[in-house]
Structures are given as C-alpha cells and as structure tokens.
Amino acid sequence: MNLTLKVWRQKNASDKGGFREYKVKDISEHMSFLEMLDVLNEELLEKGEDPVHFDHDCREGICGMCSLHINGKPHGPLQTTTCQLHMRSFNDGETITIEPFRAKAFPVVKDLVVDRGAFDRIIQSGGYVTVNTGGVPDANEIPIPKVIADEAFDSATCIGCGACVAACKNASAMLFVSAKISQLALLPQGKVERKERAEKMVAQMDAEGFGACTNTGACSAECPKEIKLSNIARMNREYFTASVTTENV
Amino acid sequence: MILDSKTPSGPLAEKWTNHKFNVKLVNPANKRKYEIIVVGTGLAGASAAASLAELGYNVKAFCFQDSPRRAHSIAAQGGINAAKNYQNDGDSVFRLFYDTVKGGDYRSREANVYRLAEVSVNIIDQCVAQGVPFAREYGGLLANRSFGGAQVSRTFYARGQTGQQLLLGAYSALSRQVANGKVKLFPRTEMLDVVIIDGKAQGIVTRNLITGTIESHSAHAVLLCTGGYGNVFFLSTNAMGSNVTAAWRAHKKGAYFANPCYTQIHPTCIPVSGDHQSKLTLMSESLRNDGRVWVPKTVEIAEKLRKKEIKPADIPDEDRDYYLENKYPSFGNLVPRDVASRNAKYVCDEGRGVNETGEAVFLDFRDAILRDGEDLVRSKYGNLFDMYHQITGENPYKTPMMIYPAVHYTMGGLWVDYNLMTTIPGLYALGEANFSDHGANRLGASALMQGLADGYFVIPYTVGNYLATQPYDKPSEDHPAFKQSEEEVKEKLERLLSIKGEKTVDYYHKKLGKIMWNYCGMARSADGLAKAKSMIKELKEEFWTNVRVLGTEEELNQSLEKANRVADFLELGELMIDDALNRNESCGGHFREEYQTPEGEALRDDENYAYVAAWEYKGENQDEQLHKEELVFENVKLTQRSYK
Numbered sequence: 001m002n003l004t005l006k007v008w009r010q011k012n013a014s015d016k017g018g019f020r021e022y023k024v025k026d027i028s029e030h031m032s033f034l035e036m037l038d039v040l041n042e043e044l045l046e047k048g049e050d051p052v053h054f055d056h057d058c059r060e061g062i063c064g065m066c067s068l069h070i071n072g073k074p075h076g077p078l079q080t081t082t083c084q085l086h087m088r089s090f091n092d093g094e095t096i097t098i099e100p101f102r103a104k105a106f107p108v109v110k111d112l113v114v115d116r117g118a119f120d121r122i123i124q125s126g127g128y129v130t131v132n133t134g135g136v137p138d139a140n141e142i143p144i145p146k147v148i149a150d151e152a153f154d155s156a157t158c159i160g161c162g163a164c165v166a167a168c169k170n171a172s173a174m175l176f177v178s179a180k181i182s183q184l185a186l187l188p189q190g191k192v193e194r195k196e197r198a199e200k201m202v203a204q205m206d207a208e209g210f211g212a213c214t215n216t217g218a219c220s221a222e223c224p225k226e227i228k229l230s231n232i233a234r235m236n237r238e239y240f241t242a243s244v245t246t247e248n249v
Numbered sequence: 250m251i252l253d254s255k256t257p258s259g260p261l262a263e264k265w266t267n268h269k270f271n272v273k274l275v276n277p278a279n280k281r282k283y284e285i286i287v288v289g290t291g292l293a294g295a296s297a298a299a300s301l302a303e304l305g306y307n308v309k310a311f312c313f314q315d316s317p318r319r320a321h322s323i324a325a326q327g328g329i330n331a332a333k334n335y336q337n338d339g340d341s342v343f344r345l346f347y348d349t350v351k352g353g354d355y356r357s358r359e360a361n362v363y364r365l366a367e368v369s370v371n372i373i374d375q376c377v378a379q380g381v382p383f384a385r386e387y388g389g390l391l392a393n394r395s396f397g398g399a400q401v402s403r404t405f406y407a408r409g410q411t412g413q414q415l416l417l418g419a420y421s422a423l424s425r426q427v428a429n430g431k432v433k434l435f436p437r438t439e440m441l442d443v444v445i446i447d448g449k450a451q452g453i454v455t456r457n458l459i460t461g462t463i464e465s466h467s468a469h470a471v472l473l474c475t476g477g478y479g480n481v482f483f484l485s486t487n488a489m490g491s492n493v494t495a496a497w498r499a500h501k502k503g504a505y506f507a508n509p510c511y512t513q514i515h516p517t518c519i520p521v522s523g524d525h526q527s528k529l530t531l532m533s534e535s536l537r538n539d540g541r542v543w544v545p546k547t548v549e550i551a552e553k554l555r556k557k558e559i560k561p562a563d564i565p566d567e568d569r570d571y572y573l574e575n576k577y578p579s580f581g582n583l584v585p586r587d588v589a590s591r592n593a594k595y596v597c598d599e600g601r602g603v604n605e606t607g608e609a610v611f612l613d614f615r616d617a618i619l620r621d622g623e624d625l626v627r628s629k630y631g632n633l634f635d636m637y638h639q640i641t642g643e644n645p646y647k648t649p650m651m652i653y654p655a656v657h658y659t660m661g662g663l664w665v666d667y668n669l670m671t672t673i674p675g676l677y678a679l680g681e682a683n684f685s686d687h688g689a690n691r692l693g694a695s696a697l698m699q700g701l702a703d704g705y706f707v708i709p710y711t712v713g714n715y716l717a718t719q720p721y722d723k724p725s726e727d728h729p730a731f732k733q734s735e736e737e738v739k740e741k742l743e744r745l746l747s748i749k750g751e752k753t754v755d756y757y758h759k760k761l762g763k764i765m766w767n768y769c770g771m772a773r774s775a776d777g778l779a780k781a782k783s784m785i786k787e788l789k790e791e792f793w794t795n796v797r798v799l800g801t802e803e804e805l806n807q808s809l810e811k812a813n814r815v816a817d818f819l820e821l822g823e824l825m826i827d828d829a830l831n832r833n834e835s836c837g838g839h840f841r842e843e844y845q846t847p848e849g850e851a852l853r854d855d856e857n858y859a860y861v862a863a864w865e866y867k868g869e870n871q872d873e874q875l876h877k878e879e880l881v882f883e884n885v886k887l888t889q890r891s892y893k
Contacts, residue, residue: 012804030522032640038527038755045753045808050799053807055315057488059528061636062413063319084639109459110805117436120316124428128421129380133300133705134371136378140335143389153382153407156414160318189380 001027001092005040007052008099010108017108019097029088033076034059034066036087037098053111059083061224064159067166068112069099074163074222081161081224101162103171105209116162118208119176125204126197127180129189142188155183157225164219164227170211175219177205178235179227185238195242202239252505252863252878255666256360261884262342265364268667269710273717280305282721285712286453286468288440288495290317290423292416292697293680294474296704299422302431304709306716309466310423310432311455313439313490313810318420321476321488322700325412326533326633328396328404329697331369336393340401342366349695350885352398352585353660353688354837354853356508358861359884360667361685368706369698373405375705379418383407397534398585398692398892406694409533409633415697419704439810440495441738443471443502443676446730450499450676451723454734456742458810461803463738465731467723470675470712473499474704477659477681479512481818481825482770483762485656486518486531492814493821496663496682504671505863505876507664507684509821510829513691513838514771515657516589519640520609529655530640532612533633534693537582539617539626540650542589543569544610548600555605561613561649572596580892587690587838587851588892590654594771595849597653604651613649654771658696660687660838661828664863664878668711669703672863675715679703684861689837742802745812750795754811757792758818761785765822769829774842778830782823789819824864824873831875834858846889855887 002025010017024040031039034056041051057065061084070076076085090096098112106114156179164175181198184190190197213232220229257268275283283306287298290312298310312320332345345366350357373391377383384392384406393402407414426432435455442454444465452467478493479485500506517532545551546568553559572592574581582589593610596602603609618626623646627634634645641651663671663678665685670677680700687695724730768781792815800806835844835851836858844852861878 028523028525031525032527035525035527039525042753042755045797045799048799051808053805057314057319057490058321058324059489060324060486060530061639062324062410063314063321063488064323065314065319078639080639084636086640086642088642113805116315120318120424120427120434120436123318123421124424128425129378130425131375131378131422132303133296133375133422133709136374139333139373139377139383140390142377144385145389146385146387149382149385149389152380153384153414156382156407156417157410159413160316183382184380187380187382189378 001029001087001090003027003090003093004095006095006097009052009111012110013107027087029086031087032059032083033070033085033087034083053113055113056083062159064161067101067114067161069101069166071097074101074166075224079222079224079226101166103165103210105171105173106162106165116160118210119160119162121208122173122177122201122204123180126200129184130193144188148186152183152186155179155186155227155231158227159225161224163222163224165210167218167222168211169216169218170214172213172219173205173208173210174213174232174235175223175227177201178231181235181238182231185234194238195245198235198238198242250672250876252664252876253666254358254878255668256358257667261359261363264360265367272710272714275713275717277305281307283307283716283719284309284468284723286466286471287311287474288453288472289320289474289476289682290420291320291322291474291476291680292419292700293682293704294320294472295416295419295423296701297472297474297679297708298432299419299426300705300709301712302426302429308426308432309435309468311435311438311440313437313458315436317423317434317436318417320416321491322416322697323413324488325697326409326531327535328394328406328411328694329372329415330396330403330694331373331405331698332366332403333370333373335391336402338401340403344401345369345403347885348399349686349692350688351890352692353690354851354890355688355855355859355882355885355887356836356880357686357688358880359882364707365686365699365702368702371706372698372701376415376418379421381407381414381418394535394538395583396693397537397583397589404694406535409535409630412697415701419701441498442734443499444730444734445502445673446724446728449674452726452731454731454738456738459805461801461806463735465726465735467726467731469716469719469723470677472677472679472708473663473682474679475682477662478818478821479656479659481761481822482656482765483758484521484526484529484766486515486529489528492817494814494817496678497817497821499663499671499673499676501866502673503866504673504676505664505865506661506824507861507863508661508828509825509864510769510832510839511660511689511837512656513586513658513660514590514654516586516593516654517612517652518655519637520604520651520653521606530636531655531657532637532650532652534586536612536630536633539629540582540612540614541571541616542573542582542610542612543571544596544601544603546570551601551603554603555607561603561611570596577892584892585690585692590771591840593654609651609653611649612652614645615649618646658691660684660689660691664861668714669708670711670715677708677712679708689839739802742809742813745796745798745809745816746802748794748796748798750797752795753797754808754815757788757796758815760788761815761819761822764788765825769826772840772842773829775830778826782826785819785822785826792816792819827873828862828864831862832858850889
C-alpha cells in the first residue's frame, strides 16, 4: 500500500517543531508500524535527510519504550503498543499523522522522542517494598489467595509507556501511579508501607506537573496492557485512608 | 597468561559456603569509600546495583534506554527455575545442577553451575518479598510448571511475563537506592570504553545519547551487565538496542572472550514474514507443555498447505508427523532447545515446512483445548496467544500456530572466574554478558535465574574480596588514561561520520546477519565458515569506506549509535567464526555438520574439546590468540545426551 505520513519533526527540546509530509510506497500489510517507519528512514538516509527519531527497543510490546501518537491516539487505532501495531490496520492511500506523546511532564527531546523520566522519579518516591537482598522469609511462608495474586498481577503488568498520560485531556498520570500503588497494596508484602507509599507517590506525581483526574477513563481505554480504571479508585481509597489515619503510635 | 578459574577446593556442595567464609570482607563503614560502576540495568545489573548499594557501596548505574525498567530482561516470558521442590517431584539442588550441566552439553564449569542451583531458591524468596506477583494455586501457594530439558516442575512464572515481573522487582529495589542517594542513575548513556590504569579497570568512558557529550567516570570496580550479542544476526529475539559494544570494547582492552560460537537458536519463534522484518518474536517455550509440534508426513501434503489448498485442520492425524514425540518419546515436545530447533530445521529441509517460505512447523493446541477447554488454555497462555494473533493476524485458538527457530540467547561471553571477574582485575561480567553457567546450550528458565543469582547473591560477596585489597583513592577523571580513551572514542565516532558513503547502517547489519545465519547459525561446516570469514572481512572493509551516517556527534543521533554498534558486531562476527572453526566437534547450540551421530545428534569430542575457548585480542586485523581452560568434571558423568 502507499501512504502519506504527516510526521512531527523537532530538532531538539528548544526547537519549535512542526509537521513534515512524506510519502511511502509499497508498504506490506505484514509490516509493523515501526518497520514502516524504518522504511521511511532508510529512504530519508538515502536522500541525505536526517531520519525521523523515535523511541523503540524490544518490539514485542513489553519494554514500553515505543510511544507515538498516531492519528490522534496513543499507540494508534488498536489497544496495543505501536510496535505491535501492524499495517493491516491501515488502508491504501491513507494519510497518517504521527506525533510525539503530548504532556507537560513529558518534554519532547527530538522528533517523536519524549522524556518520561518523571515516571522513574515517581517509582523512586515509593513504588517498592523496603526489603534488602537476603534475610527474607521462604517464598511459601505467606499464602496469598489466587484472586488477590491475580489482581495484583493485572496491575503489575503496566509497562510504563505513558499512553495513559498521552490519552488524558488533563495529562494525568493517575493510571500509571495507581497501578503500582494497587499492586503493592493488594499484596501482604506491600501492605506494611501502603499509607506512606500512597502519600509519597501522589505527592511526586503532582510535583512532576501531571494533571488531575476527571474520570473520563480515556487512560484505561487506550492502555495497551488494559490496566483497569478500578486501580484509580483503589488509589484514591489508599490515599484518603492514609491522609485521615496514621501509623504513628 | 594461564587461565585460573579460582574455583574453591573441597566437595562441590561446600565450595560456595566455604568460599563465602574465606573471601575478604570490607567493613560496613569502609564500603562507602568505594565506588562501583554497573553498566546495564537488566536482571543482573539492576539486582547487582541495588544489592551493592544496600550494602553501603556507592554505585553508578548506566543504561542506554530511557529508563532502567526497559532493559531486555523485561521480555523474558516463560519463567525462572529454582530447586525448591515445592511439587514433591524429586527436585533438588543437585538435580538442577545436573540438568543444567547436561543441558549445556557438558561444556560449563561444574562449580559455577552448582552455585547457581544453590542460590536459585533464595531468588524466589527475594522476589516474593519484593512483591513480585508469581502465579499461585488456589491454596495460595506458588505454582510451578515444567520446562524443556527437565522432568520435574521447578519453573516459577508470572503468566507469560515472568521477565517483566522480575525486572520490575529488581528495578523497584534499584529505585529505592536511587532515592536513598546510594545509586546515581545515568539513563540514555552508553558505555564506549573501559579505562585501565595500573592494570586494573578504574572506570569507563560514556556517551550521553541526548547531548552526545563524551564523559569519563572513575570507580574502584566496573561491572558489565550488558547482555548478549545475538543481534550480530540482525534478526533475533533481542531488543533492537541490544548490542555487544560494552563487552567488545572491554575485550579489546584485554578481557578474554569465551566460547563466542555458542549461540542459542530458540525453537518457538514466529517465522520470518518478509525482507522488511526488523526483529523476531519469541513464543515462550512454556507453550511446548501443551502444544504439540508437527508437520505433514509427506512433502505433497506440505506443498498443498503452502499453496493454501488445504487447511491444517483438514489433515487427519495419520498424515501428521509429531516428530518430536515420535523421535524422543520420554521428553517429547519438551526436549531442550537445541534439539527442538535442529529437528525443525531437518523437517523443513526435507520440504515439509508449512508456511509460504517453507520455513515453519506447527505448534498445535487443538488437543489441549479439547482436553482442558479454551478457558484454561487462555488462563495459561492468553497473552502469548494474543501476541501471536496481533503479529500474524491468525487466531491460534482456531488454527495451529506456526513457529520456526530464531536466534535468542548467547551462551558465550566475557570469560570470568568463579568470582565473576574477567581477565582484567576489577572488571566483572554478570548475566548473559559472561560465559560461565550454560555451557553450549542454555535450558529454558535459566537465564533469569542466572542474571539474578549473579546480581543478588554472587557479586555482593565476590566484589568485596577484590575491593578489600584496593586503596580508597581512585584516579581522577583527568588522568591521562581517561583523556586518551575519550579521544579514541571521539575519533571513532568522527570517522564514522566522515565516511559519508552510499549505504545505510542497516544495509550492512542485514548483510552481516545473513552471513552469520547461513554459515554460523543452526548448522556450521568448515567450508562454510571459511567462506563466511572472507565475506565478513570484505563486508567490514566496505562498511568502513561506504557507510552513510548523517548528522553530528553533538545531538541525539540514532544512526550514529547503530553504526558504532554494528562496527563492533562486524569484528565479533569474525571471532565467532574463528571459534566455530576451531571447535571440531558438535555440542549444544554449536552444530558442526561434520560431527554428528548416525541419528543426527550432536557428537562431542570430550577428549580434545572439553575446554573453554577464551580468546585474547591481539590488535586490529590480527588473529586472536586462543587460551584454554580445561573443564574438569568430578560430579557429572559425561555421556551422549539422550532425550529419548
């Protein structure tokens, strides 16, 4: 198939940036979206033009490095990652608009590459169980009901890609933050620090400049890992409980 | 130089315990006077960085990705082995050790493998304590499944995303230490050289991938946790960014490279669909627990399938060849990876391949769905089935999956002693970056085990043994050795930019990959390897005169990053071929067509090749020098591997 691409080009963080139009020909429906961009880049290189920069790594939908806003949607028309999106989802002759994820807390680095370091800093603020290597109990010491373990797993599958932020009209990071808070609040290992964790992670999220949640649910609808909106409800509960009760004795 | 593995003396089961007692300790107050560099933040790197910081060392952690959480360990699917014997099915540390040595076709170091099996049980405890949501039974205890090369169920898993969950656990421990100020994190930073002063590794030179700035970092010890080199084949299951550069630059500075020809071709990957393909996707080996591998009995039926005149479901059982079950009745579909891959190649070479290219076999869940129902199958493999569906556009609940072997893992790597130290004092290699535990073939669910064993439970002890003898002062980053290294790194980048040739980096990478796959892939021969060697030499020359890299050094420049990595792959490719040529036997993933049993199995030559081949770099365009570490087997009996 032949396609017209409107791609966001921006030299660096301080450049204003803008759309450039490119044509690509003979694209196979079996290609992944990123492979289609590889084709474009090979052509640009041959013409002596700077290739389009975009983040990607595992190309199997798990590392969370690829991003892209495709035709107005994070990771494009399907509820999957861009690397798992295939060209069979597009039609011959179509014009495809490709932008970086847009959010104040995700500044553009170059072209389609954004800085998602804010997510790392949120995890650093409390997204862990305080346990050193060694000296831990036997793995089967604390039985965990299967339904709880499964629910925690569902929250833990977040890949940190940032599609939730990009999908949200407020650029809120609530789905990302709540997924981690939920996972650890559900498991006995994480319960010990649940209050402090909720308070610290929410504070860091606010400090990073993410917006508030207005419950539209766009985040969950676009999440390639189908992280559920109920995580946000759980996070609000955790946060509220933490703010009205205390561990201090 | 004589290779000394520094394996402790004494009975196998007591070596590690004794060694831990005998190593020198650094007192807690003095640990903060030492700085350790960790390159790579996968399972090995993240677990090492976190554990060392917890002990009190100052750690600098580097990764080329935008976040440490994206290291390629995240993509591991199936599981992690541990000798817990929770299933009461006869597992033990010794059995895991034995299976691993046998699975590696008797080309690994006994003492290292035993230690790996020994600490495997601690890994599971550690991960559960971190909040890793492993699969559980209804009673609340941990679930297990079986994996290739074993007859017990010792694999712990988190659906088909075990690597992700383990890495996020290690990443959370790392993040805690970043918050504590004990780890300084350098994302989007690539190591381009290791700096040797007074014969010891004293730091690294890096490039900031956003600004292009070349920087020096000095330290008391350097840990390379930089993964494998499977991307030398261009098409592999590795991430696009996975590369050999850190390990290769260390090799050029004096670290020996061991067994580079040992590469693992994984049997269950989604077949190549066309020239545009940029990477291959693995379908977890766990699928072989319930999926049955088959091709049609005759070439005629296979041809009809390829022309789409019939559907797989139209072929009755009597016309199907469940070749693994027929040939290996006791292990069936769960034979080790090398055996499964080779047999897939055989049936496809016979013309019985089932897709348009003739390079695919079926992995069929029809019987599992009939037996257990679609829901149970979905609960075990749902995400894998979805992934397959997304990539191929076919629904594996309705029609059998098509799979074909692909490059997946590299058992070879930097030579290390029992302490995981390379031949350069103060330079360590952990995880897939070293060579030590998997011999000539790695068993499924053992990579995660090794990465975490090295990082959580081995290096925290062994690095202290070295540091205890080191002064607190470290060289300044203005030391001439750092400045020289920076100059060399810059010069190489400038050279790549100045060629301004005709062809792109990917053009050369793809060509290199094809040569490696055709001549140094699933089957190798002396003639083919010799031919490949001259082809790579030519390709390398052409690369350095005709590659086109645009842009500048002082910016985010992904073509330059790639070019720099491919330049190293070209050199590594040659060494892999030398190693494969040198090893006149077949073992595990290294299959030389000249050396096979009448049944087509790998034929080892224990008398002449029961050694680790460790290669020493001798300079640009010089042949490398081979050093041998003889492998001594005191606890395992060397036999022809049989999975019948």
